[in-house]
Amino acid sequence: KVNSARLWNSLMEMARIGATAKGGVCRLALTDEDKAGRDLFIKWCEEAGCTITIDRIGNIFARRAGRNNALPPIITGSHLDSQPTGGRFDGVYGVLAGLEVIRTLNDLNYTTEAPVEVAVWTNEEGSRFAPAMVASGVFCGVFDLDYGLSRADLDGKTMGEELARIGYAGEAPVGGRPVGAYFEAHIEQGPILEDEGKTIGVVTDAQGQRWYEITFTGQEAHAGPTPMPRRKDALLGAARVVEAVNRIGLSHAPAACATVGLMQIHPNSRNVIPGQVFFTVDLRHPDDATLAAMDAELRAAVADIASTIGLETALEQIFYYAPVPFEASCVAAVRDGVTKGGFSARDIIAGAGHDACYMARIAPTGMIFIPCVGGISHNEIEDTTPEWAAAGCDVLLHAMLHKANG
């Protein structure tokens, strides 16, 4: 059994870094707050006797030696970056649950057969730098390193520049080494576990995602003397796509999700018909064929809306991965941990993307979900409980021991 109070205290201490007035966290990737979070994590890991490695895209690995260090490590982890108005648990919970596993092994003076590692993946959120999970993607060979380092925020600053600035452009090569197994513990970020009164979600799959960037260009003109029929209003076009995206999501209910989260209006002046609008679309579904149908519907809607208003369109799909089935023996190890701990549980599909989705391509991978209050995440009020956090960590400990000794 892990130390519930120690885990919770560490979560609360980390939550002070980038804390917001509404009780959440703003710790965008590669900001000073992200650096402070990383520094604290490394300090704790060194106190726990771990060896630290930082790779060229800023991923951190804290390693606890095993009996046979020639064996590939059993890795767990998640991320410390947050949304602009993020919560205290998204990502952080998985990182600190990993640390708590190591601290518990230290308490027990227990040496695993294979070494174990806790990973902090750079820029998982995909908020400051798109897409999401870019650094675990490089680790797993999904993206090349140059692509990762060249991701730019809305101000044009790149991940490479910002890694150097905060001192986290490490020297280790990114990936290219064998991994025995990978587990990630995370808050569910949705309502299912809490609604059904279950403590643990045994994650069997993750839904697929497609992200888009769309720019509509019309013509700026004066909001007063420009007759309605002569307008080429880029915001009217974007508004119609928002409605279409919502319709696409609803029409593939209940599993589909479809969201416009970001929009920039140009010139953004009260009495100017918007000449250009940049916005993003996020489509998700657990079934790849349905996700492809949603893609086709989006493209058709965008083309139709643009031609009706007379807008030029640039549409780019910037991120895609197919639904991910997690590996049977890892799912079984999680299920086994649930049984041993006597927790209520159900199988669940991850609605969010996780670094585990990419790790599943190079290693046997499983995930553990715990409930979050009201199913709310990517929100400053995001919350979970010390009991749920400890339960997930117990399951993680069990699953990792199973693989590290197996």
Added chain:
Amino acid sequence: KVNSARLWNSLMEMARIGATAKGGVCRLALTDEDKAGRDLFIKWCEEAGCTITIDRIGNIFARRAGRNNALPPIITGSHLDSQPTGGRFDGVYGVLAGLEVIRTLNDLNYTTEAPVEVAVWTNEEGSRFAPAMVASGVFCGVFDLDYGLSRADLDGKTMGEELARIGYAGEAPVGGRPVGAYFEAHIEQGPILEDEGKTIGVVTDAQGQRWYEITFTGQEAHAGPTPMPRRKDALLGAARVVEAVNRIGLSHAPAACATVGLMQIHPNSRNVIPGQVFFTVDLRHPDDATLAAMDAELRAAVADIASTIGLETALEQIFYYAPVPFEASCVAAVRDGVTKGGFSARDIIAGAGHDACYMARIAPTGMIFIPCVGGISHNEIEDTTPEWAAAGCDVLLHAMLHKANG
């Protein structure tokens, strides 16, 4: 007859201040560029022998003495501030046409009976600071001075602070003095004159306007694991209002205009369902009863959309003025100038707001329009011709002389 080349050269020289790559101008109110434009105008006026007065809200008055300086002045003018992606003529034309009238009177060694003045009104555009025409509004007693000075931009900087910063917080009281008549020359900013091949628009009326600020508050949540039916997507609400505003504009065709020009999405992250959206609405119509009907339709649509999605709404009308009829003797003076100059002309209703709309409350007021290419304004490609510019200035000279000697 005014000096066409001198007027055009001054327009082109002023257009260098804040010039943009696409041939337009970015000279937002009370920025360093606005200051540079003001400085140049004052230099030119002093060279033309005028006396300069600056009032507490930064309005500039360049006065050319008459024979009887106890008579109230005949004022002309407009504004030097622009939209973020504005053109070279909106506002500037009216200011420099006024200067050209003074220069022409100097050439002729002609002394008017009443003094004449050229006014530069602060923040006419209403883009950096809302609403539009705020400083002529203070001059005319529509707003009080504290209201004017406390208008804040999106970064929270106030007009009062920015006036002090650029050195244009003058000492003269704002308004409260008699005005013999006011004329304003302006580009049409719409397509009618060019479409019909007319050189001058005799402005008989200006349409009424209502501006709104609306904030929708829903709930931020994760774009992945949050089921569509549980969402309170503030951007979906705003998108529906954009569509409703467009429908309101079209349903009161051909005269109505209805625009959403500015929108800010919070937290504006690709994988977060927007929790809050702030946006503006601009409704216009030449008939006040129709404008009131549009207002009612907007409020009903907003309430309906918000309750369907489950959004909290804050809706504030921040600007309203009823349609403005210009004064008969001033309209006649403009018409007379058109006849004398032998210009083709038609009566026209102003689609944009102008400082003349407020001046009409305290003085006999008239306006003169010249065509703009393609009817495009509030756009960097905004254009007119030296011939049109000179024609409007000739009419202005005639109308001012008529009133200054009358």
